[in-house]
Amino acid sequence: MEHELGYRVDTVQVDEVPAWDALSQGRGGRDPGGLGPPRAGAALRPATRRPSRDAGPLGVSGHIGWWVPKYFADAHPDVLDWKNLNKYAAQLRTPESGGKGQLLDGSPSYVTHDKALVKNLNLDYQVVFAGSEAAQITQIKQFAKDRKPFLTYWYEPQWLFNEVPMVEVKLPAYSEACGTKGEKDPDSVDCAYPTSELKKYLNAGFSRKGGDAASFLKKFRWTKKDQNEVAQLMAEDKLSAEDAAERWVKRHPDVWKKWVA
Template sequence: MTKQSSPYAAAQGAKTVTLSVQSWVGAQSNTAVAAYLLEHELGYRVDTVQVDEVPAWDALSQGRIDAIMEDWGHPEQEKRYVDDKKTVVRGGELGLTGHIGWFVPTYFAEQHPDVTDWKNLDKYADRLGTAESRGKGQLLDGSPSYVTNDKALVKNLGLDFEVVFAGSEAAQITQIKQFTKERKPFLTYWYQPQWLFRQVPMTEVKLPEWKEGCDADPEKVACAYPHTPLQKFLNADFAAKGGKAASFLKKFRWTAEDQNEVALMIAEEKLSPEEAARRWVERNEEVWRAWTR
């Protein structure tokens, strides 16, 4: 992280903003649009740093980055840096509600409706297995750095499944598309909002109901993932002294449809994040104009 950190972050008098950008394309979309508007409407230089979710909090606290645009819920870090150290402040909601879950392709769910209840998953373990799942059913995850309770869930629900990490969102999408092309069944960790649902219809598997505190102990969790209003966080000094840039980031708020529009351009049309942002900005002035005032 030291090597990656921007030399411009927290530089005295420099009209520069440093944003954390996570590896999934939805988060890249937020950062791309924020960076484009900061540069072209507000006259800032923007630097981006790709860093995993938990290390990003430490970087934010130290002022090596100025803002995280999309946080999916890190209560330990929030308590440490926001409530206790007060080096990070809440930047408001992004406007999207995130939800992680287990999904099967809709074509398989329509053929076998009972697969959408976790209690019936073992019945299909053989059909959902791969060479990587060591004789068990496969639960396909993305990166180990993402928010995931899946290993604990499989263990605590007593399921005959193996969690297999694709390594990244892009690798996971490639695998899902390949399964879909071959009309094979699969079980995957996935999340909403996400543009892939437009191309690969998936149906959520019902896990035990989420209730407050049911996931407090990561080793004992045996419930579904919550629905989480996604949040922004700012370095406390930047929030106080960052002027129009800090104000802009606090006001930045859009919809899942907005994010998916940009994400689709980046992931499928293979546009650069800056070009995708430019196209979205040109079409949606009525959305972003209020952020820059």
């Protein structure tokens, strides 16, 4: 927007609720949709009375689930059906899982359904918390380096898939009935996490009168692969957000030139 359209752009990191307040009051032009821990499967929902406008899909869907490394799935394809997980509990046992198979989670502060799923699906597993997302990533990388099997709670889009290919274990299909039941009683959940399409929202006035800037934001759309590429540059290569974006822009003019046309 700065180099191609001549705007001055300030980026501000704000928590979700203050972001919606700023958007409704005209203090923020755009709020990207987001999904990931600790909000298990929750889409970013605008309050209906706030003057914001749906600016279309980001191009990425967010999803939380259970994953195993691809090398383990290739060797044991039936592990990808939750009904067969108990068959592999002994192989997925760790010193921390108390004689059961380990389901690796991140921070205890994450709001997940994993303990309920283990109980309600009668799985011979123990949820083990790494303590944080960073610690979970470290553990996953170590398992992969040693070519050990593991089962982990994880989400997409996420750059770690670029380094450790993982395949999702199919849990009982999500349904609105299951979701509603889970909202009333989280301990009753017995289905998969939902998939949420991530969207962009603009302040209503800016959406109507924002000119080329609003047009750019409405056109902006990329893939999970694009997002993971930038995130990996920041997380692993330690690039700043601006440097990571600049590198991506240089690599993908065929994508972003459509946004400024």
